[in-house]
Amino acid sequence: MAAVLESLLREEVSVAAAVRWIARSAQSSEAAALRSLRPLRKEFVPFLLNFLREQSSRVLPQGPPTPAKAPGSSAALPGRPGGPSRGGRGARSQLFPPAEPSSAAAAEAPPARRGGRRRGPGPGRERGGRGPGGLEEGVGGESPPWAAGRRRRSSGSPGSPGRARSDPPNLSNLEEFPPVGSLPPGPAGRTKPSRRINPTPVSEERSLSKPKTCFTSPPISCVPSSQPSVPDTSPWGHGLPPGCRSLQEEREMLRKERSKHLQQSPTPACPTSESGSPLPSRTGNLTAEAADPARVSSRQRLELIALIYSSCIAENLVPNLFLELFFILQLLTARRMVAAKDSDLEPTPGAPDSLESPLFQSVHDCVFFAVQVLEHQFQVLSYLDKGTLKLLAENERLLCFSPALQGRLKAAYEGSVAKVSLAMPPSAQAVSFQPETDNRANFSSDRAFHTFKKQRDVFFEVLREWEDRHEEPGWDFEKGLGSRIRAMMGQLSAACSHSHFVRLFQKQLLQMCQSPGGTGGTVLGEAPDVLNMLGADKLGRLRRLQERLVAPQSSGGPCPPPTFPGCQGFFRDFILSASSFQFNQHLMDSLSLKIRELNSLALPQPEPSDEDGESDVDWQGERRQFAVVLLSLRLLAKFLGFVAFLPYRGPEPPPTRELQDSILALRSQVPPALDVRALLQQGLRARRAVLTVPWLVEFLSLADHIVPLLDYYRSIFVVLLHLHRSLVLSKESEGEMCFLNKLLLLAVLGWLFQIPTVPEDLFFLEEGQLDAFEVDTVPSEHGLDGMPVVDQHLLYTCCPYIGELRKLLASWVSGSSGRSGGFVRKITPTTTTTGLGAQPPHTTQGLQAQLAQAFFHNQPPSLRRTVEFVAERIGSNCVKHIKATLVADLVHQAESLLREQLVMQGQDGGDPAQLLEILCSQLCPHGAQALTRGREFCQKKSPGAVRALLPEETPAAVLSSAENIAVGLATEKACAWLSANITALIRREVKAAVSRTLRAQGPEPAARGERRGCSRACEHHAPLPSHLISEIKVHSSPPPCDVLSLAVGPRDPEEGISLDHLEQLLGQLGQTLQCRQFLCPPAEQHLAKCSVDLASLLVADQIPVLGPPAPRGLERGQARRLLHLLLSLWKDGFQVPVPLQLLLSPRNVGLLADTRPREWDLLLFLLRELVEKGLMGRPEIEACLGSLRDAQWPKDFSEELATLFNLFLAEPPMPEPQLRACELVQTNRGTVLAQS
């Protein structure tokens, strides 16, 4: 640890790298110098804190009595002035074993604390038993002078428990300087030690109890604690944990390193001691030494350490932010350096920047350091209350050391509206009578009812008596009221009476203690006032006065233990005195229920982004509501914790390991009174940590010692630790928690980590356990966390200990009144104002929502459900409607646009993706209509639905409000969806349409866009296409007319087709083509093809006609008639292209070649008809004929073909009268025949 600090000081490692190193677990970019030290990482922060406390020990003794103990270092406690000085320093220094390497000394302090304050490690105890004499043995010259501070602290002898006996004051004296939550000082003016530092009976077994290494270096420390019962021991004896050895080695290495340095640079650094200015002896002189920036001894080093310290604070690596601030302010207001013994303060030559020399060698150093840190922490400071800011801004030391910071503070002060009233508002003590909530109907019998009424009376009587008398000296709750309470509880026989009483109790509790006054803000408010009034005479007198005034309800320093201030005390004492199991159980049930209820209370969530100045008032109201809920929750949770853990509250010292294990085994199966873990997780998930965590902290603060060891609660602590770490104040981004929210959470969590029952090592958990937190807190939406619900007033109400900062500063002012007493009178810190920080306004929209909430609040829940249901459904229907209308229209448009596009660009139409882009760019803008249409739809549809679903008797006004809300909600829902998705939706649909169109366009492009379907009059009685194809192809139904197969053969000699059937078939084909009901494009294509084949067979005279004599060829006239039929079908019937060119395909023409005699006239006739009817163009036919000539034919056939070709070409383009054509053909045929 020391090595880390040393390398920092030598600037081998940058501060940023070091902080990264500390904060993150496995960073690849670790500085090389730190890599090897990874195992020690988690010990660094406790080391640093302890180091600072220790270093400051000589400076702070005269500080105010507020405890300044850092959690990890008892050694850092400021001494109490005027404490009896017992035990010479020499003796103390002897406590150090000779072999102790100096650099590690600081690291050793914490275990001492542990040992002293809690249940120190075994060896320590053993040693402790031996007494100081044993420890003195090994005093050696090697002991570095700066270790004096520690030695001083170690002065306590085992036999003298914790009385301040040091001169300079023993900072480790926990009795004098109670670290945390010190209770009111006794008559002697001593602060009673908090439980944490109570001298703990030491037993051999304790060494087996849960090892407590947190906030400390490995338990090798030999730094003696002031706890005489547990004097720490020289560690490196037997039974050292392995970690210690490594530290041991580390020290060894450091020492070598240092000596190397010394040899290399023998020049001694400037002397760092304040030898030039002899320290005033501690004589109770309260005047502060003037701090002079020019006299700061080693600026660079202080700056560096301040920087890393600040970085640790900023990264939330320290357990308690405000404790550190308190410490810093203590340094700032340090009055004078304790007269250090010369030997202690001798500068170490040659190693000025090492840890060897004391960090704070003078008040100047302290102030310089404090100001440095304060500069880094300005942001936090600026959020403190106005009074604190003023005190800070007027601090002359601060002005002297950093005028810039002072300027900023002054500006912050002037800009701040966070006037926190520290004065105690009159507590709401009015006893409430609410008979209406407890009417007869709720009781089983008249007797129970009357009993309860009587109990009410007794309860309030007891309460009033307490109010009147509890402040009287010598009055005792148990003695005064105990028997009456128990008698009353005895009357509560029936379970239902218990629940009634509990309800009353809880209501009363909330009513009386909810107000900030009830939570013990008195002290906080009064302290400065007192100082103010008294004009700050002498600190001693002042303190006495203050103590007297403040004592009963002292908030006890920056980390007070949980208390029950004010009226809360009554309820606590009532529970204790009643000591009724039934009552406690009912109370827990009731508290749990109420906590759940309040915790899940939907606090209005105005849009955080809306910032108009108009609705300040409402926002103020929201904040007040949040505050009320939060304070109620904290109160309830505190009492729940109190009652729930009451049975386990035991003697202070934790049991032995074995006992502890068995208790753990027992306790781990007890279900928690309230599933706080689930609530915490819910809260984090819903971003309501700012509501959940503060009450959870209250609940946990009352847990007993075993609780944090239970798996269930331990997991809660782990989550809280993660949360704490994640609340980096400087991080301000979208979705982050508001600053004051964070500050509140940091304050309460920091406080919790300092509660005596919470083991200190919890905070410095193994890094391994600190994983998997981020997942949980994925910010879902805007929760309470993101809203400025916390203001300074609430912060100070929840965490009165923050006010200690102000007290500290005020006491400095009063203390230094000799020079700047004027200040005090200027300070008027207590005015009750409601003017609180910047209030983010909110909008009419928010107001509407609130109105709607209010409206529902007054109506039966079914109304709300109905309206929400209707809104939900109508909104959803609206989207569907838009899809079916607007989007469908757009898709149709897209299809027609696409078709145009295809026509323009030819069949391929270009790249589909590009087409889609073009279409979308044209159509998507139309999506804007969706919102208008959606709004219309919701407006039209919602009211009817609401009306239909609500009872007939619903008043008209309620109905219309419900309708309007439903319309609004539905519109909101629909429009939100539409505006987010309409473009994507259109895109998707258009894309589908495009691909559909392109696909469909592929196979039969010509069929597209043409008329489909038959005339209206059609009754769809035409033959089915499949039937026709079968008929044309193969058909065996009688009469047999399977034309193609018959014609193509093979066929039996007697097979043939009747002419009638052939004609009939063509007629049917005509009908089918007319009707089209059942026609699909492929079928039509095949029909067309078959018809062409049929024509070819006709031309080639291949159709065997059944005739009276025998199958024969068709008469020419019959053939022509059939061809005419086909021609007209081709022309008018078919909507698909007919492959007429097949007529002239080599295969079909080849059919002619087989016939004898060849019949050319039918072919010529057909060709002419094709041209005439416009079915084929002459060039097309000529091309086909031309290609025919290329085929291989018998020689004679080729010649005939050529003749036909010539004949066809010879004809005039315009068709001749049919007769003439026939004649021509006739002639031609004659020629052909003649030639053959």
Place this chain on the structure above:
Amino acid sequence: MILTKAQYDEIAQCLVSVPPTRQSLRKLKQTFPSQSQATLLSIFSQEYQKHIKRTHAKHHTSEAIETYYQRYLNGVGRNGTAPVLLELANEVDYAPSLMARIILERFLQEHEETPPSKSVINSMLRDPSQIPDGVLANQVYQCIVNDCCYGPLVDCIKHAIGHEHEVLLRDLLLEKNLSFLDEDQLRAKGYDKTPDFILQVPVAVEGHIIHWIESKASFGDECSHHAYLHDQFWSYWNRDDCNQAEIQNSKKLKKACL
């Protein structure tokens, strides 16, 4: 048209190893005059397809192909106009269209450098005029025209029948005032596999709740029932949990509704 299992078995019995020609069909028609041509053809087609599936492989060995090709060459060498290919197919008990395809493929392999693509073959079978060899074109055409179970014409007929029955079914549904969603509408809603029609309000037919109707336009024998169940109906089931798979042979439906 509802056939008993016994009737069906009887018909199927007659169809063992019968060539798929019009002559066979005519004979079948004469044997079972009470059955409609379409029913017989459908059964015939299914039975024949099963037969072909069983024997398909043996006709596609390279030896078999070579033998068939040589026999074809020899045949047309003797007489180009004789139905060589058709007779060959009938002789070896194989579908004429499929035989034509084998020979055509073999022929193209011999006459062209690159092996013919499937699409080229299909196109030539659809339009034999594209076949470079006139004799082969005629032979192929003859095979296709005479095959009543395979070939592009038969495929087209089947397709047409399917389409026609869908139209018929739609008409019947409209006529009976049953509200339904058709395949296109379902697809538009994003169904990947859809039956022909989903009834928006289920109906009961002969004691069975019917949620949707799929027209297969073919005879529903055990084998096809099984296959369709596997390929389609369970998918529908999976997508519409309360559906009862209901295979509707459109002929049955026609009868039920008319």
